[in-house]
Amino acid sequence: MFALDVRNVTKIYPDFQIKDVSFQLEKGYIMGFIGVNGAGKTTTIKSILNMIQVDGGEVCIFGKKVSEHELELKQEIGCAFGDVDFYSRSKIKTLTQITKKFYKNWNDETYYSYIKRFKLDENKKVAELSTGMKVKYSLALALSHGAKLLVLDEPTSGLDPVSRDDLLDIFQELIVGGEISILFSTHITSDLEKCADFITFIDNGRIVASSEKNEFMESYRLLSGSEGRLSEVKEQLISYKTNSFGFTGLIHAKDFDPTSNLEAVTPSLEEIMIYFAKRGDSHV
Amino acid sequence: MYNLVMKDLKLGVNPWFFALPLFTGVLMLIPGWIYFLVPLYFCWLTVPNVFGGFKSQNDLMFSMMMPVTKRDIVKARIIVVVILELMHLFVAMIFSFFTFRLYPDMTYYFFAPHLGFWGLCFMMLAIFNIILLSMYYKTAYKYGAATTASTAAAMLFAGAVQWAGIESPWLNDIFYGAGADNTALQLSILIAGMVIFIAFALIVYRIAIRRFHKVEIL
Numbered sequence: 001m002f003a004l005d006v007r008n009v010t011k012i013y014p015d016f017q018i019k020d021v022s023f024q025l026e027k028g029y030i031m032g033f034i035g036v037n038g039a040g041k042t043t044t045i046k047s048i049l050n051m052i053q054v055d056g057g058e059v060c061i062f063g064k065k066v067s068e069h070e071l072e073l074k075q076e077i078g079c080a081f082g083d084v085d086f087y088s089r090s091k092i093k094t095l096t097q098i099t100k101k102f103y104k105n106w107n108d109e110t111y112y113s114y115i116k117r118f119k120l121d122e123n124k125k126v127a128e129l130s131t132g133m134k135v136k137y138s139l140a141l142a143l144s145h146g147a148k149l150l151v152l153d154e155p156t157s158g159l160d161p162v163s164r165d166d167l168l169d170i171f172q173e174l175i176v177g178g179e180i181s182i183l184f185s186t187h188i189t190s191d192l193e194k195c196a197d198f199i200t201f202i203d204n205g206r207i208v209a210s211s212e213k214n215e216f217m218e219s220y221r222l223l224s225g226s227e228g229r230l231s232e233v234k235e236q237l238i239s240y241k242t243n244s245f246g247f248t249g250l251i252h253a254k255d256f257d258p259t260s261n262l263e264a265v266t267p268s269l270e271e272i273m274i275y276f277a278k279r280g281d282s283h284v
Numbered sequence: 285m286y287n288l289v290m291k292d293l294k295l296g297v298n299p300w301f302f303a304l305p306l307f308t309g310v311l312m313l314i315p316g317w318i319y320f321l322v323p324l325y326f327c328w329l330t331v332p333n334v335f336g337g338f339k340s341q342n343d344l345m346f347s348m349m350m351p352v353t354k355r356d357i358v359k360a361r362i363i364v365v366v367i368l369e370l371m372h373l374f375v376a377m378i379f380s381f382f383t384f385r386l387y388p389d390m391t392y393y394f395f396a397p398h399l400g401f402w403g404l405c406f407m408m409l410a411i412f413n414i415i416l417l418s419m420y421y422k423t424a425y426k427y428g429a430a431t432t433a434s435t436a437a438a439m440l441f442a443g444a445v446q447w448a449g450i451e452s453p454w455l456n457d458i459f460y461g462a463g464a465d466n467t468a469l470q471l472s473i474l475i476a477g478m479v480i481f482i483a484f485a486l487i488v489y490r491i492a493i494r495r496f497h498k499v500e501i502l
Binding site: 046049051052053070071072074075079081085086087088089090094095097098099101102103 | 287290291294295341342343345346348349350351352353498500501502
């Protein structure tokens with residue numbers, strides 16, 4: 001059974017759409033959900049959480065349709081939106097007292113263990129917390145009500161490298177037992193290279209690929225060569241850049257002829273994202 | 285739903301707005317005043333401030349993240365508005381008993397705070413609610429136009445009914461003449477006002493749910 005199963009989700013806005021978005025997250029894994037700003041990550045996440053009405057498709061969590069079992073499933077989901085604050089002038093303990101009443105499986109002992117571990121001061125107001133601390137507080141709330149699926153929208157955006165690393169370590173610790181699964185959207189791809197098991201890449205509202213991280217990266221090649229040789233592969237390239245030394249371009253591994261003498265390396269997630277975005281630009 | 289009401293009362297509504305009914309209630313002691321203004325302070329002060337707070341504190345997103353239905357969110361919000369309105373009216377009614385004792389021989393140009401007057405106040409707030417909440421739940425966060433339109437409607441109702449109370453012999457008799465001392469008549473106007481208040485709250489609950497189901501949480 002998948003922790004999260006998104007099938008053909010479509011949402012059409014007048015000037016933007018996500019179309020046939022499908023991907024699956026297995027239990028006990030971290031999936032990185034990547035794409036440039038405006039690619040459709042947040043729209044997809046809000047579809048998963050039933051915050052927007054989709055025009056097609058369905059989302060299942062632990063085998064149950066979100067549209068039919070929203071209340072029950074929300075008891076098992078923890079979510080955090082990196083850039084959104086709630087009741088920021090209220091003290092953490094006030095917010096916790098209110099929040100815990102909504103959850104059947106709330107565990108005070110777990111909550112206080114995370115508060116201690118994350119070094120959160122309950123008497124501080126939300127506005128007084130650093131961005132990293134806010135994410136940790138969201139995680140403490142989610143984990144204290146026994147959330148089995150964490151849906152995190154840009155949780156590391158705005159964090160310094162040390163805080164990001166700290167958070168990534170926490171994510172990896174959380175999935176060790178195999179019970180908790182994490183969907184983690186970000187445009188900071190280096191975070192995912194450190195901790196994600198799977199990658200789902202969305203570009204311009206469509207899923208480009210959703211697979212195991214290394215398999216995903218290995219399915220592309222970053223080619224470089226002199227400008228004169230560009231014409232040999234130009235048609236197969238997803239996009240390319242030229243400079244005084246020649247060209248660099250991204251190609252599907254299946255389209256690449258290894259017998260050609262072009263230099264080919266496995267691209268990073270960031271490079272894949274950049275070249276896909278560049279393709280989008282050239283289409284405009 | 286209960287948890288959502290408690291969330292609004294503890295987090296969403298500033299404690300000052302629970303104290304405000306006492307301060308507006310005291311205005312009932314002004315001899316011969318336009319007493320319709322007392323519940324109108326709820327429309328002028330409490331609603332825009334409280335709804336502005338909900339918007340600035342991202343209450344909608346917060347509520348949607350909790351394991352609750354959209355139906356519960358609407359129901360809880362209407363209950364909170366009604367609780368605050370009832371506080372304003374009941375505190376003002378208590379002060380109005382002292383008004384009659386303090387000024388037994390007062391000549392009222394505007395409505396005296398008899399039971400029937402409070403029935404009219406319930407009707408005024410019923411109109412206020414149906415416009416406010418039905419407009420508000422088109423977006424569940426924009427409150428400016430909704431508060432302006434609903435407050436204007438409530439004031440128009442108050443102005444029109446006060447004018448009719450002075451000009452219409454029939455209404456004048458009910459509120460200024462023999463009817464003013466007819467407890468059964470006054471009580472029946474109060475009950476009619478309460479029934480309209482409840483009926484309008486139930487109607488707007490249905491409208492608001494239908495509208496809120498279409499709202500996208502952005």
